[in-house]
Amino acid sequence: MSDVYANNLRRDAKESERLDEQFDLLTEYVCVPSVHTGISVTVPGPYRTGRDEQKKFSSKHANHRPSSIRNIGYLVHPLILDRLPLDHPVVIADLATGTARFLQRISQSGNPRLKSAILHGSDLSPALFPPPNTLPSNIHLSVLDVRAPVPAALQGTYDFVHVRQIAAGLTPDDWVPAMANLATLLKPGGAMQWEECNFTNVVHLRGGDVSVTSVDAARTLGKMFKNGLMHYFRHGWDRLEEGMKTAGLVEVGSEILSSDREPATREALTRNGMQAILGWATANAKSGQLRGDKGQQVTIAEIEELGEQAYRDIQSGCYVRFDIHVAWGFRPHAG
Numbered sequence: 001m002s003d004v005y006a007n008n009l010r011r012d013a014k015e016s017e018r019l020d021e022q023f024d025l026l027t028e029y030v031c032v033p034s035v036h037t038g039i040s041v042t043v044p045g046p047y048r049t050g051r052d053e054q055k056k057f058s059s060k061h062a063n064h065r066p067s068s069i070r071n072i073g074y075l076v077h078p079l080i081l082d083r084l085p086l087d088h089p090v091v092i093a094d095l096a097t098g099t100a101r102f103l104q105r106i107s108q109s110g111n112p113r114l115k116s117a118i119l120h121g122s123d124l125s126p127a128l129f130p131p132p133n134t135l136p137s138n139i140h141l142s143v144l145d146v147r148a149p150v151p152a153a154l155q156g157t158y159d160f161v162h163v164r165q166i167a168a169g170l171t172p173d174d175w176v177p178a179m180a181n182l183a184t185l186l187k188p189g190g191a192m193q194w195e196e197c198n199f200t201n202v203v204h205l206r207g208g209d210v211s212v213t214s215v216d217a218a219r220t221l222g223k224m225f226k227n228g229l230m231h232y233f234r235h236g237w238d239r240l241e242e243g244m245k246t247a248g249l250v251e252v253g254s255e256i257l258s259s260d261r262e263p264a265t266r267e268a269l270t271r272n273g274m275q276a277i278l279g280w281a282t283a284n285a286k287s288g289q290l291r292g293d294k295g296q297q298v299t300i301a302e303i304e305e306l307g308e309q310a311y312r313d314i315q316s317g318c319y320v321r322f323d324i325h326v327a328w329g330f331r332p333h334a335g
C-alpha cells in the first residue's frame with residue numbers, strides 16, 4: 001500500500017525532534033524527580049534539559065500535584081488505567097508510533113500498572129525510530145501498516161492499543177476499516193485509546209496587545225497548510241467513536257480539549273506547528289504545487305518571507321489553536 005504520509009510530511013532527525021516536543025506539549029507530561037521528596041512530579045513540558053535545570057524547576061514546583069497536569073493531561077485515560085491488570089505485565093501496542101515517544105513516556109511513568117509493561121511500537125516506516133540502544137529494553141519496534149490485516153500471531157495479544165496523530169497518513173475511507181483491523185489486536189477486556197487533532201479548525205489568534213501583536217503571516221501559512229491537507233484533515237478526529245463502535249468495542253467514550261488549554265505551552269506549540277507548516281510549504285513550493293487562497297502559485301521566496309514574518313508574529317504574541325479529540329473503548333469480555 002502507498003505511503004501517503006511521505007507525500008505530506010517528512011521523516012528525518014529534525015522532524016523526530018519536532019514530534020517529540022509536540023508530543024510533550026500536547027500531553028504536558030514530563031516527569032522530573034523532586035529534589036525535596038525524591039518523588040516524580042509532572043511539570044510543564046519545556047523543562048527537560050540538564051540536571052541543574054531540573055533541580056531549579058523541581059524546587060520551584062515542589063508542591064506540584066498530579067491534579068495540575070494539563071492539556072491532554074494523561075498518557076492513559078483514567079478509565080482505562082484503572083482496568084489494566086495488576087497480576088501480569090501489561091502488554092501495550094502503540095501504532096504509528098513515530099519516535100516511540102508515547103512508549104518512552106509509559107516506561108518512565110512509575111505507575112504500578114505500567115511499571116513492567118511490555119511495549120510494542122510499530123510504524124509504516126522505521127525512519128523515525130530511535131536507535132535501539134537508546135531505548136529501554138522493554139520497548140520493541142517493528143514495521144506495520146495499520147491498513148494491512150494484523151498478523152494472526154498478534155491478534156488478541158494486547159491489553160491496551162494506542163494510536164496518536166496518524167491523520168496525514170490515512171485517506172477518509174481508511175479510518176473505519178483500520179480501526180476494526182487494530183481492534184483485533186485486543187485481548188477480551190482490552191482497551192483502545194486514540195488521539196487526533198482537528199486541524200480543520202486550526203486558527204492563529206492574537207494573544208498579545210492589539211498594538212504589538214501581528215498574526216497575518218502565521219494565519220496565511222496556517223490556512224495554506226489546512227487547505228492543502230484538507231482531504232486528510234477533514235476526517236479521523238470525527239470518526240474515532242464511530243470506528244470503535246463499528247469495530248465492536250463497548251463503553252466507547254470521548255472528550256475534546258483545546259490545544260491552548262495551558263497558556264504556558266502556547267508559544268512553543270505555535271513554533272512547533274509552524275516548523276511543520278513551513279516544511280510542508282517549502283517542499284510543495286519547490287515542486288511548483290503550492291497554491292495561495294486565490295489559486296495562484298506560491299514561490300519559495302514568498303514562503304521564506306512569510307516564514308520569517310510568521311516567527312515575528314509568534315514572537316509578538318500570535319498563537320495557534322485547534323481541538324484535540326481523544327476516544328476510547330473496550331473489547332467485550334468473551335461470553
Ligand SMILES: C[S@@+](CC[C@H](N)C(=O)[O-])C[C@H]1O[C@@H](n2cnc3c(N)ncnc32)[C@H](O)[C@@H]1O
Nearest residue numbers: 005019096097098123124145146164165166169
Ligand atoms: C505525526 S506522526 C505521529 C507519531 C506519534 N504517534 C506521535 O504522536 O508522536 C504520524 C506517524 O504515522 C505513521 N504512519 C502514517 N501512515 C501509517 C500507516 N498506514 N500505518 C502505520 N503508520 C503510519 C507515520 O510514519 C508517522 O510516524
